[in-house]
Amino acid sequence: MSRYLLRVVTQSLRGGSPAQRPIFNHTIECTRALLEFSMYTRYKSHNDATLSYMEDTLHRFQTFKDVVLLG
Secondary structure (H helix, E strand, O other): OHHHHHHHHHHHOOOOOOOOHHHHHHHHHHHHHHHHHHHHHOOOOOOHHHHHHHHHHHHHHHHHOHHHHOO
16 A cells, blocks of 8 residues: 555656655655655564664654645
8 A cells, every 4th residue: 555655646746847846856755754664663573673774764754744844
């Protein structure tokens, strides 16, 4: 389901003016980070590597969360 959601968001935001491109790209990256974090949370157990991956995706979300707060 996550793969399809990311595809829908990406396809929906393909067009747009040059002024909209940065916002669209941030939206795609924000969505990707949230979906990756969600997938990591479903692991049955974690080690230092998986926790590091989760932390990285959380930081990526923090970088691009402005698109969620614009509305």
